[in-house]
Amino acid sequence: MDVLKTRAQELLASGTVQTVIGYGQGSNGRSRALFAQTPQAAETLIWDDTCQQNLATYLFKPEIRQKGKAAIVAPLPVLRSVLQLASENQVHDGDLIVLGVNGGELTEMATLQEMEAHVAGRDLSLDARDHARLQELDAMSLKERWQFWQEEVARCFKCYACRAACPMCYCSRCTVECNQPQWVPVPAHQLGNWEWHMMRAMHLAGRCVSCGACGRACPLDIPIHLLTIKMEESIFQEFGIRAGARAKAENALSSFRAEDKEQFII
Amino acid sequence: MENKTIQHTQLLALLRKIQENERRLIAPQRKGNQVHFQPAGAVEEIPFDYIQTALSAKSVLFPPVEELMRYHQDENGVQIDERNPDLLPETVAFGLRPCDAAAVTYITRQFTGDKPDLLFRRRLEKTTFVTVSCARADADCFCTSVGVSPGDTRGSDLLLTPLGGESYLAEVVTVKGEALVALAPELFAPAAAVKKEEHLAQVPRQFDLEVLRGKLDKAFDSPFWEETSLRCLGCGACTYVCPVCSCFDIQDEGSHKQGMRLRCWDSCGSSLFTLHASGHNPRHVQSERWRQRMMHKFSYMPEQLQVPGCVGCGRCLRACPADMNLIEQAQACIAAV
Amino acid sequence: MAEQNDYKPFLMKIDKIIDEAPEVRTFRLLFQNEEEAKAFRFKAGQFGEYSIFGEGESTFCIASSPTRSGYIECTFRKAGRVTTALSGLEEGDTIGFRGPYGNIFPIEEWSGKSLLFIAGGIALPPMRCVIWNALDWRERFKDITILYGARSVADLVYKHELEEWAARPDVKLVTTVDPGGETPEWKGEIGFVPTVLEKIAPAAANTIAIVCGPPVMIKYSFPVLLKLGFQPDDIYTTLENRMKCGIGKCGRCNVGKHYVCKDGPVFTYSQLQNMPAEY
Numbered sequence: 001m002d003v004l005k006t007r008a009q010e011l012l013a014s015g016t017v018q019t020v021i022g023y024g025q026g027s028n029g030r031s032r033a034l035f036a037q038t039p040q041a042a043e044t045l046i047w048d049d050t051c052q053q054n055l056a057t058y059l060f061k062p063e064i065r066q067k068g069k070a071a072i073v074a075p076l077p078v079l080r081s082v083l084q085l086a087s088e089n090q091v092h093d094g095d096l097i098v099l100g101v102n103g104g105e106l107t108e109m110a111t112l113q114e115m116e117a118h119v120a121g122r123d124l125s126l127d128a129r130d131h132a133r134l135q136e137l138d139a140m141s142l143k144e145r146w147q148f149w150q151e152e153v154a155r156c157f158k159c160y161a162c163r164a165a166c167p168m169c170y171c172s173r174c175t176v177e178c179n180q181p182q183w184v185p186v187p188a189h190q191l192g193n194w195e196w197h198m199m200r201a202m203h204l205a206g207r208c209v210s211c212g213a214c215g216r217a218c219p220l221d222i223p224i225h226l227l228t229i230k231m232e233e234s235i236f237q238e239f240g241i242r243a244g245a246r247a248k249a250e251n252a253l254s255s256f257r258a259e260d261k262e263q264f265i266i
Numbered sequence: 267m268e269n270k271t272i273q274h275t276q277l278l279a280l281l282r283k284i285q286e287n288e289r290r291l292i293a294p295q296r297k298g299n300q301v302h303f304q305p306a307g308a309v310e311e312i313p314f315d316y317i318q319t320a321l322s323a324k325s326v327l328f329p330p331v332e333e334l335m336r337y338h339q340d341e342n343g344v345q346i347d348e349r350n351p352d353l354l355p356e357t358v359a360f361g362l363r364p365c366d367a368a369a370v371t372y373i374t375r376q377f378t379g380d381k382p383d384l385l386f387r388r389r390l391e392k393t394t395f396v397t398v399s400c401a402r403a404d405a406d407c408f409c410t411s412v413g414v415s416p417g418d419t420r421g422s423d424l425l426l427t428p429l430g431g432e433s434y435l436a437e438v439v440t441v442k443g444e445a446l447v448a449l450a451p452e453l454f455a456p457a458a459a460v461k462k463e464e465h466l467a468q469v470p471r472q473f474d475l476e477v478l479r480g481k482l483d484k485a486f487d488s489p490f491w492e493e494t495s496l497r498c499l500g501c502g503a504c505t506y507v508c509p510v511c512s513c514f515d516i517q518d519e520g521s522h523k524q525g526m527r528l529r530c531w532d533s534c535g536s537s538l539f540t541l542h543a544s545g546h547n548p549r550h551v552q553s554e555r556w557r558q559r560m561m562h563k564f565s566y567m568p569e570q571l572q573v574p575g576c577v578g579c580g581r582c583l584r585a586c587p588a589d590m591n592l593i594e595q596a597q598a599c600i601a602a603v
Numbered sequence: 604m605a606e607q608n609d610y611k612p613f614l615m616k617i618d619k620i621i622d623e624a625p626e627v628r629t630f631r632l633l634f635q636n637e638e639e640a641k642a643f644r645f646k647a648g649q650f651g652e653y654s655i656f657g658e659g660e661s662t663f664c665i666a667s668s669p670t671r672s673g674y675i676e677c678t679f680r681k682a683g684r685v686t687t688a689l690s691g692l693e694e695g696d697t698i699g700f701r702g703p704y705g706n707i708f709p710i711e712e713w714s715g716k717s718l719l720f721i722a723g724g725i726a727l728p729p730m731r732c733v734i735w736n737a738l739d740w741r742e743r744f745k746d747i748t749i750l751y752g753a754r755s756v757a758d759l760v761y762k763h764e765l766e767e768w769a770a771r772p773d774v775k776l777v778t779t780v781d782p783g784g785e786t787p788e789w790k791g792e793i794g795f796v797p798t799v800l801e802k803i804a805p806a807a808a809n810t811i812a813i814v815c816g817p818p819v820m821i822k823y824s825f826p827v828l829l830k831l832g833f834q835p836d837d838i839y840t841t842l843e844n845r846m847k848c849g850i851g852k853c854g855r856c857n858v859g860k861h862y863v864c865k866d867g868p869v870f871t872y873s874q875l876q877n878m879p880a881e882y
Contacts, residue, residue: 028405032589033497053587057499063492063553155302157321157330157506157531164499165587177538179684186517187331187530219503219585220320221300334610337656343635344614344656344697381850384608486859486879513854516610516847522657527610532853539855540845543661543683546818548844548858548881558857566860 001047003106004073004099009039011071017097018068021058023051033058037067047073047101054213056081056167059091071097076122077211079115080244081167084207086112087249090170112247124242126210130229137226150190152222153197158188162200162224165217168207175199197224205231206252209244269457274314274432276453281309283450284358292326294319294361303361312361314428317404318580322509323366324373326359327389330506331530334385334516338524351388358446360396365409365577367397367421369509375571376512394442398434399427403467406580408593411473414577416466427465435460473596475564475574482565485603486557494598495556497588502533504582504590510563510575513539534558560595609850612654612699613639618674620694623760624753626681627725628690629666631674632700644703645669647710647733648841648869651702652849653677654685655692661685662846664868665703666728668735675700678728678760704849705868708733708813708839710740717746719805721824723796723816724753727760729841729868730815734768741773748775748805752796752820755784777803797823807832813839818882825872835873842868842882858882 008020022045024034031050035058036042056078058064072078079100085091093112100107100118109115126134137145160176163169176184176196184199185192208228215225236242239252272280284291285306293306296313300320306312336347362370370390377386400407400416409415419425423443426434435457438444447454485491505511515532519525532539535555541547549555563575576592583591619631634640646669654660661683667676681690692698710733718737722730737744749768753759759778768776779792779799792799796816812833814824821840828838844856844863851865859879861867870878 026589027583027591027594030589035496058497061496062551063496159502159506159533160536161499161501161503161585161587164501180687182517182684185519186515187519187528189331213587217499217501217503217587219507219587220302221298335608339656339697344699346611346614348608348611377852381607381609381852383852384606486881514847515853516660518654518657518659520657522655525657527654527656529610532855534854542843542845543686554881561859562854562857566857569860 001045001101001104001106003104004047004101005042005045007099007106007108008036008042008045008071008073011097012036012042013039016069017071019064019070020045020073020099021055021064021070022073022099023047023053023055026050035064035067045073051075052213052216054078054081054165054167054211056085057165057169057213059085059096059167060170069096071099074098074100076100076102076119077209077213077244079109080119080124080209081211082244083112083115083119083247084209084244085167085170086115086247087251088207093247116245116247119245124245126229126233127212130210130212130226133223133226134230134233137230152224153193154190155220156188156193156197156222157220158186158193158196159219161217161219162214165213166204167213168204169200175203197227200224201227201231204228206235206241206254207243208232268438269460270436270438270447270454271429271457271460272426272434272436272454274434277426277434278309278312280446280450280453281306281312281360283453284446285309287449288356290355290357292323292357292359303359306360314398317400317402318363318407318584319361320581320585321507322369322579322581323359323362324369324509324512326357326393327370327386328373328377328512328514331528332385334527334529336524336526337520339522349385351385354385354388354392357389357393358396359393362395362397362422363400363579364397364416364418364420364422364425365414365579366509367395367425368414368418369577369579370395370421372510372567372571372573372575372577373512375573379571394423394446395421396424396426396446397422399425399462399465400467400469401428401465403469404580406583407467407469407578408472408580409578410469410471411593411596412475412574412576412578416469417462427460427462429460429465435462435465469578472593473600477600478564478596479568481600481603482561485599486561488603490599490602491557492553494595494602495553495590498535498552498556498590499588500535500537500552500555501587502531502535503585503587504559504592505533505535506531507581507585509577509579509581534562556590560599564596610701610848612652612660612701613643615675615698615700617692617694617696617698620692623678623762624758626690627678627758627760628681629676629678629728629761630689630698631667631676632698633674635697640673643675645675646703646707647736648708648729649703649705650729650849650864650868651675651677651700651704652846653679653689654699654701655688656699658688659685660699660701660847661689662843662849662864664729664732664841666731668732668739670736670739678725678731680725701849704864706866708736708841708869710736713737713811714743715809716744717806717810718744718748719810719812720747720749720751721796721800721812721814721816722749722751723820724758725760726815726817726820727751729843730813731761731764733813738768738771738774745809746775747773748777748803750777750779750796750800750803750805752779752781752792752794752799753784754781756780756786756789758784795823796820797827800824801827801830804831807834807837811837811839815841828872835876836871838872840870840872840875842870844882
């Protein structure tokens with residue numbers, strides 16, 4: 001996408017940013033994250049259907065942070081991730097330049113307000129395939145659904161690719177990394193796997209932008225993104241809000257109002 | 267050892283015979299877009315038309331979670347109950363590729379030598395490997411770059427090479443392979459002269475392993491590692507799908523009164539892997555951990571075990587969510603250092 | 604079972620607990636099984652995996668000398684999950700022990716030489732084994748000098764033994780605390796170990812130096828030793844790294860191509876020079 005390359009090159013050449021985080025040609029039909037630090041490197045930026053990885057996860061990598069101010073190529077899920085991170089005080093106004101990409105269009109956003117305005121006009125509903133899979137799961141009986149997830153979760157070997165691929169998993173010390181006490185067992189047995197996936201779904205509830213990066217990252221094709229996406233759909237139904245839409249937003253599950261249904265804090 | 271041939275239908279009959287013989291049969295099975303090793307159900311459902319499984323068969327010898335012992339503590343003291351390795355099941359692992367079988371010989375070196383691992387050794391003794399040579403490869407395969415071939419016999423007890431049509435060359439590599447044939451010798455026929463190489467996939471060499479090793483021996487302090495590993499996310503996907511990776515953790519589960527001590531898979535890609543209780547971490551950034559992966563596989567293991575830590579199966583390339591691509595990394599290292 | 608299960612620990616009874624310093628304890632351990640007690644042998648420098656069932660294992664050197672049979676000792680600081688749980692145990696409780704693992708200080712090769720021991724803080728325990736071994740074989744060695752420092756007077760471990768060593772005419776003991784760590788009664792040196800080392804300038808000729816301490820202390824002690832004329836082959840240290848199996852199988856403790864548990868933990872300075880600085 002030429003207009004993207006040109007703009008990236010301008011931003012680098014002028015010193016406005018020191019890195020452009022984008023997508024580049026990968027191997028064997030894949031794309032991969034690209035960290036262009038010079039205009040020549042930015043020549044290799046691409047934007048096509050293979051570009052699915054959520055690049056916002058790299059915003060926390062120390063080796064990338066220390067390179068200086070970044071611009072990030074942002075399809076809608078990445079843009080929403082940036083806004084969600086902003087609402088959690090992980091990204092501040094002026095930290096980043098977002099190069100929004102949608103089809104062949106480039107929208108440059110330098111402030112959180114611009115990012116919010118851009119998301120406001122967009123369709124945030126689920127992608128058709130994920131929607132179909134959720135419907136399939138919803139159509140199952142409780143017993144069938146439990147059986148489905150039991151079998152899927154049993155296959156997990158705790159590589160934590162899902163956690164690594166998710167921009168919202170930025171804790172410098174994840175709960176599973178605590179051993180005093182060992183909240184979540186380390187070994188990849190059924191119980192330990194359940195505890196990880198349930199905890200992950202709960203920690204992401206109200207924060208997940210439904211990008212599906214976790215499910216794509218899973219080397220065993222376990223559709224764990226459906227767990228967090230389902231949480232998001234439930235929260236939208238109950239509270240009418242979506243993650244990654246506002247730069248200042250309260251988290252649905254940790255904000256309380258007098259008119260809430262429950263009479264006490266659960 | 268002798269060469270024989272076997273027809274596809276006879277092969278399925280042999281696998282059925284193994285199941286009837288009450289041995290555990292581990293075989294490939296389709297799941298969505300992937301193929302995995304599972305305890306086999308109906309042998310007709312075993313796929314043959316894929317290039318590689320998503321996960322290696324190493325869990326047959328080195329499971330993701332394994333009980334080392336149980337303990338219980340009361341007023342009489344502590345009692346430790348060891349597992350009886352004789353109770354491990356007799357197993358036939360079917361459908362490994364020659365790269366996977368070669369990997370079995372590599373992890374055997376790691377787990378035996380001085381202080382041979384009791385559970386690993388027993389599993390190895392009780393497992394017969396029936397391997398299927400590769401008629402096809404894809405661009406993620408690179409066995410020939412690391413000293414393995416699509417028809418390699420190392421690690422196999424019985425190696426089947428598809429000859430086109432419905433027949434296989436059956437190389438009876440070991441005594442265990444002979445014992446398997448002896449279960450149903452009528453299913454096999456003598457082999458006419460066959461040029462095995464003509465039926466194997468062509469896998470072009472991507473890099474020179476010795477050149478790589480030589481470069482790595484000088485590369486520890488190179489600035490190459492930071493740039494090359496920028497996109498690595500530090501998950502363990504590559505480690506866990508790999509047939510050679512065998513690093514593990516030991517975890518206690520239970521209370522002080524009773525519980526178990528378990529061994530489970532671990533990955534050098536994890537930030538916790540080398541973290542001291544004091545908070546000091548010799549590998550505190552991802553580039554150092556990526557360097558460890560490359561060094562261990564292509565420099566340290568050749569020195570310690572006289573084999574590289576890689577068989578070129580390509581699983582890490584397919585599994586990596588960041589497309590690190592070990593082939594490119596090896597080539598880049600050779601070029602940059 | 605006839606074959607060896609290397610993960611099964613010996614059961615040990617905690618015979619005595621000594622509080623050495625804030626958060627630092629020594630356990631004196633007895634084998635519960637008499638045959639195991641009789642058969643057990645180790646050499647100075649080796650370590651073990653000590654476990655508390657339900658929490659896990661931790662790596663400590665065997666801090667007592669092989670010249671004293673019937674018991675082994677370990678000294679540890681409360682730092683993480685296992686050491687915190689161990690700190691809560693009492694005399695009479697049972698723990699597990701796997702070992703002896705690792706290589707040894709080649710103390711027999713040092714006959715006829717002088718020995719210089721340099722230790723800092725919680726790193727005196729790995730050295731205590733070889734110090735006691737040397738003292739129990741005192742006639743084999745020429746001069747024995749011990750330089751030991753800690754952050755403060757309270758942090759000095761083996762205080763009772765330091766008194767014993769100070770009282771011996773055949774040992775030169777120099778103790779030091781970091782500036783600011785002294786008490787009004789403190790009669791020893793004040794200064795970081797490498798600084799005091801340079802000050803006391805022990806002779807290098809025919810002397811073996813054994814150094815152990817926190818990474819920063821070691822880093823600054825090596826140049827001083829080289830300046831004093833010590834040969835890299837005559838300087839020994841013992842490394843520590845995160846461990847699990849302790850026997851070279853789990854892949855965790857390597858420094859370059861060496862496993863600290865198998866090729867170490869004892870290394871000479873000349874070996875260290877050929878190893879990456881990954882510890």
